[in-house]
Amino acid sequence: MxxxxxxxxxxxxxxxxxxxxxxxxxxxxxxxxxxxxxxxxxxxxxxxxxxxxxxxxxxxxxxxxxxxxxxxxxxxxxxxxxxxxxxxxxxxxxxxxxxxxxxxxxxxxxxxxxxxxxxxxxxxxxxxxxxxxxxxxxxxxxxxxxxxxxxxxxxxxxxxxxxxxxxxxxLNGKGPSILAHSIHNYPGYSQGIWLPTNSDAYRDFAANYQLRLQSVIQDVLRQADITMDEISYIIPHNVNILIWRRAAEFMNIPIEKIFLKNISETAHCFGADMLINLHSLKNSEELHSGDKVLLISAGVGGLFGTSLLLYS
CATH class of the missing domain: 3.40.47.10 (Thiolase/Chalcone synthase)
Known part of the structure; x- marks a missing residue:
């Protein structure tokens, strides 16, 4: 592992x-x-x-x-x-x-x-x-x-x-183990950052965002054979606070589980968000042996990904 x-x-x-x-x-x-x-x-x-x-x-x-x-x-x-x-x-x-x-x-x-x-x-x-x-x-x-x-x-x-x-x-070192990770890719959004905000594709992406985020999370939880209740922390990409509040409500997750402390200071740092946030959480000394942590991100182009870590 x-x-x-x-x-x-x-x-x-x-x-x-x-x-x-x-x-x-x-x-x-x-x-x-x-x-x-x-x-x-x-x-x-x-x-x-x-x-x-x-x-x-x-x-x-x-x-x-x-x-x-x-x-x-x-x-x-x-x-x-x-x-x-x-x-x-x-x-x-x-x-x-x-x-x-x-x-x-x-x-x-x-x-x-x-x-x-x-x-x-x-x-x-x-x-x-x-x-x-x-x-x-x-x-x-x-x-x-x-x-x-x-x-x-x-x-x-x-x-x-x-x-x-x-x-x-x-594969044989000390530190948190990566139990599972997954990427889901949805077609139809290849224009990426140039996708017009008034297009049907943009509206479709926004309408299905939370459902697809939930889907990739459930995929990883199934791989590891655990439930969301067993997750101690969720480390997100810092897209914006509103999206994560809606995600927490949609998936019935306590907002306190989601690490949102850096959003106002770092904004969204492309793909580095999760490692920066994980580093901050680690330095806060709030992580304990046995904690399970989800890293979650979504990207333009219809991409959703997550990894599950186990601290020991």
Whole structure:
């Protein structure tokens, strides 16, 4: 069974105040008020350096305590949302392997599942480690910079913040075990962020959002043979507070189970949300042995994903 050995995250200190600095986000004042007051997306972290340096920060933190682990890393998976990451023509995954000096690591990037790509990365890591030498580890890196208005704002849905996270995984290490994970893909939304908000497809996606979120959760619970009542915490993507309140009501989940403390400070950080939130929850010392934790995300293009962790 794959375990999540160590975890690190980085969120830039610089924050834009959405309601006050709305023009820098490409918003009207009224749009900014909706995002800030209704969706509680009041702040947006902005990275002033390069995407490469931002991604390296959580990775370096992981290796600071045990530099020798670099020899055991056989795979680096960079999960990102935008098709292009960093400089055009540059392979960010390979660049990270070189900068981190990982002599035995194969570099892979994945972005086809947008904000659910973190779960694709987990699947890639598991399959690769199953055919690797004992004690081998995989490094998953996730995050990117929203460097245009189109990336910074998902209309009527989310404000996008800059951030990065990284985690080391193995098949025989210590840490929370990954009991199950699943991705559901629904056709008809291939326009992604360019899907017109007045289209039938957009309305269909919104109308079925909660049901499909529930479906992927139930899939993972069935795989692990547990019930929702046994879940201690739900770690969401930070799309907005309103969606999660509706989800809690739709699925009859106590809102207190859903970790929502970061939404107002980090906004939605593409696929990095879950690891950032998990890192925050871990640092809060509220997790205990035996706790079961659900990581949940949805992505434009009709994608829904979740993973189930068991803390020991």
């Amino acid at each position: 794959m375990t999540l050995e160590t975890l690190a995250s980085y969120v830039p200190q610089k924050r834009l105040e959405v309601e006050r600095e709305y023009q820098r986000l490409g918003l009207t004042q009224n749009e900014a008020r909706v995002f800030s007051r209704m969706y509680e997306l009041s702040h947006c972290p902005v990275e002033e350096g390069s995407e490469e340096e931002m991604l390296l920060k959580p990775c370096k933190e992981l290796f600071q305590q045990a530099p020798h682990i670099k020899q055991e890393v056989v795979l680096l998976v960079y999960a990102h949302t935008g098709t292009i990451s960093g400089v055009w023509g540059q392979n960010m995954a390979s660049l990270l392997v070189r900068r981190l000096q990982l002599p035995n690591a194969v570099a892979i990037g994945t972005s086809s599942n947008n904000c659910v790509s973190i779960f694709s990365a987990l699947s890639l890591a598991k399959h690769y480690l199953q055919n690797a030498l004992p004690n081998s580890k995989a490094l998953i890196v996730v995050g990117e910079i929203a460097d245009s208005f189109e990336l910074r704002i998902v209309p009527n849905v989310a404000v996008i913040g800059d951030a990065a996270a990284a985690t080391l995984l193995s």
